[in-house]
Amino acid sequence: MISAMAGKQKPDPEFTAESSCQYSDHHNVVNHSFLFGSSDDDCKESSILNEFGWNIPADISGGDDFTDLDRIESDYASAASSAHWSDDISTVEPMVVSASSSSEDRREKSTASGGSSATANPPPSDAASKAKKKGEKRIRQPRFAFVTKSEVDHLEDGYRWRKYGQKAVKNSPFPRSYYRCTNSKCMVKKRVERSSEDPSVVITTYEGQHSHHSIGYPRSGLIIDPQDQAAAFSRRFTPLSSQFYQPRFPYPQQNSRYITRPPNNQGKVEDQSHVVQEANSRASVGEGLLGDIVPPGMRNG
DNA sequence: CGTATTTGACCGGCGC
DNA sequence: GCGCCGGTCAAATACG
Numbered sequence: 001m002i003s004a005m006a007g008k009q010k011p012d013p014e015f016t017a018e019s020s021c022q023y024s025d026h027h028n029v030v031n032h033s034f035l036f037g038s039s040d041d042d043c044k045e046s047s048i049l050n051e052f053g054w055n056i057p058a059d060i061s062g063g064d065d066f067t068d069l070d071r072i073e074s075d076y077a078s079a080a081s082s083a084h085w086s087d088d089i090s091t092v093e094p095m096v097v098s099a100s101s102s103s104e105d106r107r108e109k110s111t112a113s114g115g116s117s118a119t120a121n122p123p124p125s126d127a128a129s130k131a132k133k134k135g136e137k138r139i140r141q142p143r144f145a146f147v148t149k150s151e152v153d154h155l156e157d158g159y160r161w162r163k164y165g166q167k168a169v170k171n172s173p174f175p176r177s178y179y180r181c182t183n184s185k186c187m188v189k190k191r192v193e194r195s196s197e198d199p200s201v202v203i204t205t206y207e208g209q210h211s212h213h214s215i216g217y218p219r220s221g222l223i224i225d226p227q228d229q230a231a232a233f234s235r236r237f238t239p240l241s242s243q244f245y246q247p248r249f250p251y252p253q254q255n256s257r258y259i260t261r262p263p264n265n266q267g268k269v270e271d272q273s274h275v276v277q278e279a280n281s282r283a284s285v286g287e288g289l290l291g292d293i294v295p296p297g298m299r300n301g
Numbered sequence: 302c303g304t305a306t307t308t309g310a311c312c313g314g315c316g317c
Numbered sequence: 318g319c320g321c322c323g324g325t326c327a328a329a330t331a332c333g
Contacts, residue, residue, distance in 0.1 A: 162304090162305065163305075163306055164325070166306090166308075167322090176324095178323095178325075182305090
């Protein structure tokens with residue numbers, strides 16, 4: 001993955017979801033656009049579209065069939081520029097990306113030296129493993145991303161995630177967070193970042209597929225049609241309201257105007273909260289966001 | 302005390 | 318070869 005990303009890091013300054021995604025917040029929900037991609041190798045251009053491998057099938061756009069990339073970009077740009085939002089959980093914008101190869105887990109615990117300079121004497125033992133890993137080409141898991149209008153960064157999806165990294169994003173005041181599924185046998189990862197241009201928008205990228213129904217139910221991995229995943233996400237994905245989850249914002253909230261809402265919006269808050277509760281209840285019964293993605297027959301849970 | 306998060310260094314790929 | 322960058326690691330820390 002690193003390689004795939006690194007290849008595009010130069011154009012990355014144009015990594016602007018705002019300019020590339022379409023959404024509507026007219027009434028709390030949602031234009032589903034599904035972006036299926038191809039491999040990263042096909043994504044040589046500069047926008048998030050390319051990183052995510054935007055490619056939209058016509059049939060599952062929830063009423064708006066975005067089969068034209070330009071249309072998506074322009075639509076989303078207009079939506080973002082207008083920056084009018086009626087609710088903090090208004091939009092889910094799924095995208096699917098298939099990536100070709102990855103070297104991201106090349107080191108998976110290969111060395112104890114890791115990175116911390118705190119370890120005064122990092123054992124150079126990783127050289128060997130490095131050389132070994134070097135030849136290995138990782139098969140990258142399919143990715144699908146959402147552009148979600150939400151005040152919270154980390155969206156509840158019924159699975160538990162452990163944060164393993166955070167990086168500043170170029171040309172963005174907001175960091176990107178990296179999460180891994182807490183299930184040790186599950187290699188699913190996700191990235192969460194907030195759009196720099198429209199702080200009300202959260203971009204969540206999932207990579208891989210859960211090999212378990214819910215926490216603690218391992219199962220052999222299966223490949224599922226990414227379209228199904230996207231469809232499932234579009235139905236299920238719900239930002240977790242601050243009523244239920246109040247994440248820490250380690251970064252400056254200069255755009256906090258998007259994050260807090262006046263008390264006179266209680267009606268809307270109430271409206272959204274039930275959605276969140278629904279999401280939470282699903283999680284509690286082990287459905288999870290991916291419940292739709294993992295067909296019942298494939299679940300162990 | 303176990304688990305999750307923070308955080309700075311490290312890694313590998315790419316462009317120059 | 319060097320620097321940049323996205324992604325990852327893992328010790329330190331925070332949290333329950």
